Amino acid sequence: MNGNNHPADDGAGFGETELPEKQQETLKKAIRLEWITIGFLVVTVTLVFLVLGNSQAMKAAWIEDLLSFIPPIVFLVALRVARKKPNPTHPYGYHRSVGVGHLVAAVALVTMGTFLIIDSATGLIAAEHPSIGSVELFGQVFWLGWLMMGVMALIALPPVFIGRAKMKLARELHDKVLYADADMNKADWMTAVGSIVGVGGIGLGLWWADSAAALFIAGSILWDGLKNTRAAVEDLMDTRAMTFDDAKPHPIVHKVDEYLRSLDWVADAGSRARDQGHVFHIESFVVPRSRRKVSLSDLNEARDGCIALDWKVEDIVLVPVTELPRVVQESQPARV
């Protein structure tokens, strides 16, 4: 498991961790999906740019599409960086690249969301009436608004399916950038529908519908940004390891404790874990039954046993102590 002898420079691992076969497959799928996403976005951004016109809602949707480039790129770059092995200057490896990428993407969303809210609200307050004229296509002259709505309807659904597929992979890989990306893709149809409502509103002579729709889209960008900033900061602050969607504490830490307690030389055990990105760094404190008799082979065996529990247990340190530290005791509400 601990692949010291098998350098994982074929991209199938994270730092010292070599991925199990199933996860290697998942990782390949995720990489392929992210490239598909980028390809789809190139088409989307070009199409939307061509029909942008004077609609604020279309502008907001276009900026959201531009921002959607960030998570896949962050994912692919972070993956490359996280693959590097720990070395004297980076003794913990490069896993945190995921967290850094997550934070950068989140801050970009917050900034653009805020900018768009101000921009759209200004237009609404100044009662700017958006002008959308004609377009000539295949020898026909018609209202550009129809083309805008057509393009948005066309690009509304694919991201939803891509997002659903990514969500599954994010769970298996324990990758929070992939999760954030999938979450945003899944909600992407609302942006498209929002801009269709905005342009449709202009068509019906409701000039305010456009800015209102833009505000809705900008609000969703800002919301995504705030949610992700919070999650990224929490991870960089070494909050206890959570599941990929931050829904609950990650079960692996509890499993490690239980495994250690089941060993016959161990009286009690408690661990704290940091989520490094894909893998966890765990410090496990063990209280031996007899203070004098802790052999190196016992410790080694226990360590290997922990690593065998899950591929995410990459770097685990066992510390024999006479009494569990306070913080570890408090994090075990199940036991009294």
Added chain:
Amino acid sequence: MNRRIRLRFAAVALVLAANLSGCASSIPADPEGTLDRVSGGTLRVGISPNGEWTDMSDGGEASGIEVALVEEFAESIEAEVAWVEGGEEKLFTQLHEGALDMVIGGFTDKTPWVNKAAITKPFTEVTTSKGLENHVMAAAMGENAFLLELEQFLLNQEGAP
């Protein structure tokens, strides 16, 4: 976003889509009803004199390439043209305030008045000593039915790019 909000959102979108398809012929509509008002009524046109494009005699007689175009357009919607002569700033302020329906003055697509008016698609290209010039007209902001009517008229002219 929870399921109920999402459903409601989808419902609103559906109702809107039904509305849109139901009255496709009246889309786009003018927020201020310009096209309805000028059709069979009076088209208020601001004119800023500019060489062969637009000119105004001392007697208040408008002439020029664009004047002829506007008069033909007015005829197509059975409107009478009321000419208002002035400098560009004054005319564009009036257009923005809704006191005029459109402004002409030999403008090109490089016009700086984009925040005060809806600029039409170029209706003719002219090569001058400064290079290629795309000539446009200015309509009231956001009056999209009127803008579309005007652009369709202009694009059907001979010599339109």
